[in-house]
Amino acid sequence: MHLSRALGVVLCLSVYASVSQAADVTGSQDFANLPRPTDAEIVDYRPAAELERIYPMGSIRKISGQLRFDGQVSSRGNATSVTYELPPERSADEAFTAAREALQKQNAQLLFWCQARDCGESSLWANEVFSNSRLYGADSGQAYLLLRLAAPNNDTLVALYSITRGNRRAYLHVEQFQASAPLGALLPTSATLLRELKSSGDLNLPMLTGAPAEPWITLLSRGLNLDSTIRVTLSGAQSDAWREALVSKGVRAARLEAGSVKTSGLTLQLIR
Known part of the structure; x- marks a missing residue:
């Protein structure tokens, strides 16, 4: 075999071996x-x-x-x-x-x-x-x-x-x-709520089963007002009360519509 070709074959085999032998730490x-x-x-x-x-x-x-x-x-x-x-x-x-x-x-x-x-x-x-x-x-x-x-x-x-x-x-x-110890209550940021809503098209908040209350009213209103061009539907047993609460915090009423998702908590869906 020609020397240069032989060297090429050896090089290819060594590269293949190094790739095939790559493994987790x-x-x-x-x-x-x-x-x-x-x-x-x-x-x-x-x-x-x-x-x-x-x-x-x-x-x-x-x-x-x-x-x-x-x-x-x-x-x-x-x-x-x-x-x-x-x-x-x-x-x-x-x-x-x-x-x-x-x-x-x-x-x-x-x-x-x-x-x-x-x-x-x-x-x-x-x-x-x-x-x-x-x-x-x-x-x-x-x-x-x-x-x-x-x-x-x-x-x-x-x-x-x-x-x-x-x-x-x-x-x-x-x-x-x-x-090591209970983490207690942890709340997301308003920007994170908005990013999740815009990424997936909906925001499910199963923990919000009761009447609107702080700090969630502020978190949601701030998140929605970070992008005033989007419109959403609100679904859930307390969705009408949530709509009123969000409007009272400065979210335009025209951006909030009634939804039809069956949920025990609160669900927001992006209107495309």
Whole structure:
């Protein structure tokens, strides 16, 4: 065989071998409640460790050397994390959306959701929040989501962070946190409620079974008024009372219509 051709065959075989031998980091495993992204590889795994954890609920920035954000959830407990590197044909947005939808199907509650530059600086998320430099990329290519699992696991939080780096490699980071003490009442941000509504077309709030009350009236009215162009329907046993409450908070009545969804709580649906 010609020498150059032989070298080419050896090179191809070595490349194939390195690809075929690519595997998850030793000792790693997926979360039972979250399916692995298709053809993804675990490149970082941190088993359960007890620590004090702070999860931002706002755009993060650094001022005078201190990390700043508008809101947070903080508690002590056990955190476990998995970082997936996605195959070239799978985008970070696609993996992030699939993870979010899988958790929502289990009735997890969204607490905070940001995308791109609305999240702040990717370098801060990577290095300050998750202590994982692999997650540093373009601010425009990131997304972050904090969820609370449904009862009886409602003292467990799940953080999702996706990023596309400058070399086009995409990652999905998943962190699950089991609090040592009850987390108590946790409320989503108004911007998160609006993002969920616009993303899926509906916003289901099964916990709102009674008459309208604070702080939900303010949260919903502020969320709807962040985009005054959208119109929604309201469904539920107390939907008429909710409509009046939202109008009293400055939401134009013409933007709120009666819905037909059968629900014990409150459901908002986007009018396309």
